[in-house]
Amino acid sequence: MDIFLQQIINGLVQGSIYALVALGYTMVYGIMGLINFAHGEVVMIGTLVTISVSSLLLNAGMPALFAAMGGLISAILVCMALGWGLERIAYRPLRNAPRLTPLITAIGMSIVLQNLAMIIWGRNYMTFPPLLPKVDFEFAGANFTLIQVVIVLVSAVTMGGLLFLVYRTKLGMAMRATSQNPAVASLMGVNINRVIASAFVIGSALGAVAGVMVGTYYEIAHYQMGFILGLKAFTAAVLGGIGNLAGAMLGGILLGLIEALGAGYIGDLTGGFLGSHYQDIFAFVVLIVVLMFKPSGLFGEKTGDRA
Amino acid sequence: MQAKISVVALSVAAAFALSACGQKEEPKPVAAPAAAPAAKPEVVVKLGHVAPMTGPQAHLGKDNENGARLAIEELNAKGLEIGGAKVKFELLGEDDQADPKQGSIVAQKLVDAKVNGVVGHLNSGTTIPASKLYSDAGIPQISGSATNPKYTQQGFKTAFRVMANDVQQGKVLGDFAVQQGVKTVAIVDDRTAYGQGLADEFKKSAQAAGLKVVANEYTNDKATDFKAILTKIKSTKADLVFYGGMDAQGGPMAKQMKELGIKAKFLGGDGVCTPEFMKLGGEATEGHYCSLPGVPLEKLAKGPEFKDKFVKKFGAEIQLYAPYVYDAVMVMADAMKRADSVDPAKYLAEIGKTNYDGLTAQVAFDEFGDLKGGAISIYQYKSGKLEYVSTLGGSPVAVAKAEVQEAVAEVKDAAKAVAGAATEAGKEAVKAGADAVKNAAEATKAAVEKK
Numbered sequence: 001m002d003i004f005l006q007q008i009i010n011g012l013v014q015g016s017i018y019a020l021v022a023l024g025y026t027m028v029y030g031i032m033g034l035i036n037f038a039h040g041e042v043v044m045i046g047t048l049v050t051i052s053v054s055s056l057l058l059n060a061g062m063p064a065l066f067a068a069m070g071g072l073i074s075a076i077l078v079c080m081a082l083g084w085g086l087e088r089i090a091y092r093p094l095r096n097a098p099r100l101t102p103l104i105t106a107i108g109m110s111i112v113l114q115n116l117a118m119i120i121w122g123r124n125y126m127t128f129p130p131l132l133p134k135v136d137f138e139f140a141g142a143n144f145t146l147i148q149v150v151i152v153l154v155s156a157v158t159m160g161g162l163l164f165l166v167y168r169t170k171l172g173m174a175m176r177a178t179s180q181n182p183a184v185a186s187l188m189g190v191n192i193n194r195v196i197a198s199a200f201v202i203g204s205a206l207g208a209v210a211g212v213m214v215g216t217y218y219e220i221a222h223y224q225m226g227f228i229l230g231l232k233a234f235t236a237a238v239l240g241g242i243g244n245l246a247g248a249m250l251g252g253i254l255l256g257l258i259e260a261l262g263a264g265y266i267g268d269l270t271g272g273f274l275g276s277h278y279q280d281i282f283a284f285v286v287l288i289v290v291l292m293f294k295p296s297g298l299f300g301e302k303t304g305d306r307a
Numbered sequence: 308m309q310a311k312i313s314v315v316a317l318s319v320a321a322a323f324a325l326s327a328c329g330q331k332e333e334p335k336p337v338a339a340p341a342a343a344p345a346a347k348p349e350v351v352v353k354l355g356h357v358a359p360m361t362g363p364q365a366h367l368g369k370d371n372e373n374g375a376r377l378a379i380e381e382l383n384a385k386g387l388e389i390g391g392a393k394v395k396f397e398l399l400g401e402d403d404q405a406d407p408k409q410g411s412i413v414a415q416k417l418v419d420a421k422v423n424g425v426v427g428h429l430n431s432g433t434t435i436p437a438s439k440l441y442s443d444a445g446i447p448q449i450s451g452s453a454t455n456p457k458y459t460q461q462g463f464k465t466a467f468r469v470m471a472n473d474v475q476q477g478k479v480l481g482d483f484a485v486q487q488g489v490k491t492v493a494i495v496d497d498r499t500a501y502g503q504g505l506a507d508e509f510k511k512s513a514q515a516a517g518l519k520v521v522a523n524e525y526t527n528d529k530a531t532d533f534k535a536i537l538t539k540i541k542s543t544k545a546d547l548v549f550y551g552g553m554d555a556q557g558g559p560m561a562k563q564m565k566e567l568g569i570k571a572k573f574l575g576g577d578g579v580c581t582p583e584f585m586k587l588g589g590e591a592t593e594g595h596y597c598s599l600p601g602v603p604l605e606k607l608a609k610g611p612e613f614k615d616k617f618v619k620k621f622g623a624e625i626q627l628y629a630p631y632v633y634d635a636v637m638v639m640a641d642a643m644k645r646a647d648s649v650d651p652a653k654y655l656a657e658i659g660k661t662n663y664d665g666l667t668a669q670v671a672f673d674e675f676g677d678l679k680g681g682a683i684s685i686y687q688y689k690s691g692k693l694e695y696v697s698t699l700g701g702s703p704v705a706v707a708k709a710e711v712q713e714a715v716a717e718v719k720d721a722a723k724a725v726a727g728a729a730t731e732a733g734k735e736a737v738k739a740g741a742d743a744v745k746n747a748a749e750a751t752k753a754a755v756e757k758k
Contacts, residue, residue: 003542006567010534125555127586136566143568218531220559220587228529263524263535276536277498277525 002141007264008257013148013217015256016155020210021233022240022248023162024203030243031179031199033099034091037106040230041113042082042204046075046211047128047221048121055129068131068216075208082113083204087197110227117223128219151213158209159249162202166245171198179243239287241300250298258283348392352649353399354379354636355417357410357427357437360402366626368429371451372400373621374629375426378636380620387640390647396640403433410437418444423649426635429628431455431501438466447655449639451631454577454600455504459675467658469634469670471600471681473501476576477508479683479699480598484547484574485516487596493522493545493571495536495560497552502528505576506551513549521545526556533560534567541569553578558587565591572596581627585691592688596696601667602682603695604630609666634665 021043028036054071058064090105135146166172177185178195186192214229215221232255240251262282266274290298356375358368379396387394399422403410410433417425418440425441425448428434434453441448442463449467450458456472484492492513496506510520521543524536537560540548548564548571550557557579564573573595575584580597604610604625613633617625641663646654663670671679685696 003538006538006541007535010532010538014532014534125583125587127589136568138568143566145566214531218559219562219589220531220555222555224529225531260535260538264539267539275523275525276539277527279535 003264005140006142007260009142009144009148011257011260012253013144013151013256014260015236015253016152017210017213017217017229017252018233018236018255019249019252020155020158020206020213021229022237022252023159023245024207024210025234025237026240026242026245026248027162027199027203027206029237030245031175032091032095032182032196033243034102035106035234035242036086036091036200036203037103037230037234038086038090038109038113039203039207040226040228040233041110041117042079042086042207042226043211043214043229044221044223044226045082045113045117046079046208047215047225048117048126048223049078049208050075050212050215051126051128051221052121054131058129064131064133067129071131072209072212075212076205079204079208079211080201083200083207084197086204087200091200092193092196110230114223114226121223124222126221128215128221130219131216147216151217154209154213158206159245162206163245165202171195175199235283235287238297239290241294241297244297244299247297247299254286254298255283258286350389350392350394350649352394352396352424352643353420353422354396354639355399355401355420355422355425355427356632357401357403357413357417357425357433358429359405359433360400361404364405364429367452367628368402368405370623370626370629371427371429371632372398373617373623374451374632375400375636377617377620377629378633378640382636382640387644389643389649394643394649396636403428403430403437405430405433407432407436410434411440413437414440417441418446422446423643423651424448424639426451426632426639428453431458432499434458435461435500438463441465445655446651447639447642447658449635449658451633451635452628455501456508456677457500457504459677463676464659465655467638467672467676469638469665469667469678470628470631471683472677473505473576474508475681476598476600476683477505477510478512479685480509480549480574480576481512481516481518482699483596483598483685483697484513484518484549487547487572489518489546489572491519491521491543491545492547492549493524493540493543494520494549494551495524495526495533495540496550497526497528497530497556499528499552501578502550502552504551505578506549509549509551509576526552526560528553528556530556531559533563537563537567537569540571541567545571547572547574550575550579554581554584554587558584558589558592561588561595562591574598580686580693582693585688585693588688593690595688596685597688597693598683598685599627600681600683601631602698603684606695606698607666613666630667634663634667634670637665638663638670 021039024039025036028034050071053074054067057067057070086109090109091102094102094105132147132150137144166175174190174195177188177190178192182192233252236251236255237248239255240247259279263276263279266278266282267276294300356372358371359365360368375398379398382396399417399420401413401417403413410428414437425446427450428437429452431453434450435455435458438448438458438461442465445465447465449469451469453468454470454473454476456474459466459468494506494510496502514520522540522545524540526533526536550560550573557575561573575597577599580599585592604614613630614625617629638658638661642657642661643649643654646657648654659672661670661672668678668682673679682698684698686693687696
């Protein structure tokens with residue numbers, strides 16, 4: 001039982017990170033029907049900026065908490081600027097182009113950002129400075145750390161804030177209107193350029209938070225770390241129903257849990273026939289099964305051709 | 308006519324430019340040593356050296372090249388004479404970026420440059436595909452760092468290495484686990500040629516020694532999260548976690564083991580036996596073990612002297628494999644000397660017969676081109692440093708073993724001769740005598756191994 005609980009904790013933490021990244025995908029998709037493949041790279045840039053800034057602050061003799069906040073805030077600012085720039089350079093000129101065109105520019109931007117990060121930060125693995133005190137907890141035989149608790153809490157709060165923004169503010173209303181029909185929304189006085197840009201900026205800020213979480217959790221960063229993370233988060237968004245905020249959160253946490261339980265129990269369930277290298281396959285089998293019965297994902301709305 | 312001449316001139320210039328790209332400061336583009344005229348008794352021997360000179364392993368690549376450079380300078384200073392001509396060695400350094408594709412490209416470049424021999428490559432992943440090209444061209448290749456067994460098992464006559472392979476490493480690691488009083492092990496590998504190969508060899512050796520493998524888990528060489536598989540390993544209560552893979556995964560894995568409260572020891576091969584592992588794993592690496600092929604430099608007879616020379620010449624500390632690459636060059640030169648030829652076709656056969664008193668070992672090759680009795684050393688991570696624990700295998704033991712075997716064979720022969728003439732009783736006595744010698748020999752062997 002304690003092992004089961006431990007796997008649930010593992011999955012929950014991993015899932016919270018996926019969910020935070022997945023929100024960035026789903027926000028952009030919900031409003032413009034575009035998959036921003038460069039989002040994983042935005043997360044990576046967020047992590048690397050945090051490393052540089054907080055190391056700088058730590059070396060200058062600042063307390064760890066201050067360095068952490070400094071790193072987080074500068075990462076958020078850099079990523080917001082990056083998100084805005086991405087939209088401006090790679091997507092806005094192509095807003096009326098066929099669907100596949102911005103997809104290609106998205107992949108292109110992803111490669112550009114990876115190489116840019118390689119030039120700036122080098123090819124070596126980087127270690128994340130210890131920003132949070134290491135505190136271990138034990139509960140019913142399962143171990144977890146302060147960082148893990150912080151990750152789950154920060155994810156929950158951020159998601160709550162995002163839901164509030166979308167459903168309770170004027171900007172959120174404009175976003176929902178744009179998502180339903182951009183042409184009509186603009187006729188109603190909504191500045192859709194601003195709405196779309198703010199979706200990118202907010203999504204990227206969430207990516208920065210996710211990047212800082214990933215960095216503090218694993219204490220390791222690399223210019224290619226965004227790719228796999230982005231792919232997993234995108235999967236989570238599809239699982240939950242891409243375009244739907246609650247779906248992205250649920251999808252992220254589900255994917256984390258499925259992976260952890262898959263890696264932990266697939267060997268026992270199949271009598272050793274399949275090992276833990278099948279954990280990714282296990283996650284994708286679940287995704288396929290869900291999509292077979294609910295093609296628009298768990299919480300996906302029936303939007304027809306347009307999302 | 309004018310146009311024709313200029314075309315010819317152009318193509319000549321282009322050819323020159325091309326060859327200049329490939330080989331820096333090459334006075335004679337093709338120096339066929341066999342055809343060296345007697346009037347000019349100097350032969351240029353071109354040795355290719357390949358290692359990653361850019362990217363995350365660039366420091367190791369540079370280290371290898373420095374090892375080769377030092378050997379070549381010493382050889383040139385000594386002024387070897389081969390086939391009646393004075394020999395000048397030249398190094399053609401190439402960068403394979405630790406990438407198998409790039410490795411094959413630069414290998415082809417060296418083949419086209421008609422090098423007399425190749426030292427390298429650094430990584431198993433680049434060495435294995437490149438070895439086919441060298442084999443097809445009949446160019447001898449000695450690697451000072453590629454440990455994957457497959458390199459020498461492809462049946463290429465040209466492939467050699469001056470370092471123990473992962474079969475030997477896996478076996479030594481298994482024996483070491485037994486020595487540590489471990490009863491149950493969990494094995495994790497990263498599904499790469501190196502990681503999986505090493506983990507499989509460790510598993511074989513551990514099981515043969517009576518250890519119980521309680522978990523087999525897998526990850527990949529891009530993963531950062533190991534909590535799920537480690538949690539499973541925790542439930543098996545294994546005494547030891549063995550990891551076949553590189554430091555970028557091993558470091559975080561050690562850290563996550565600690566976070567999950569796993570008390571088991573961590574053990575890995577040369578891929579995690581690096582300062583990088585300790586950087587990534589932090590204090591969670593404390594007290595764990597890893598192995599490196601070879602004997603630590605301080606323990607070698609000529610080690611400290613080599614270290615001084617190296618540091619003085621390059622102003623840099625030895626990273627990892629430089630002494631082995633140095634030996635690889637020396638072994639090649641030694642074979643040329645014995646063959647009295649620098650022609651690959653002629654001196655290749657002599658490499659197989661090498662018995663060279665090198666810096667790192669008494670270098671001799673088995674029928675596959677692997678180092679005979681290669682040593683493996685175990686290290687422990689202690690306060691951010693790799694601390695030497697012990698060396699297992701290696702030439703002293705191998706030599707002792709060979710001596711014991713010879714002694715036993717002699718006694719047996721004698722016994723046979725005597726038995727021909729002796730009665731049944733005499734036969735029994737001789738047999739008993741032989742057994743006694745055998746036992747004594749075994750005891751010697753054990754003593755040497757203990758040492």
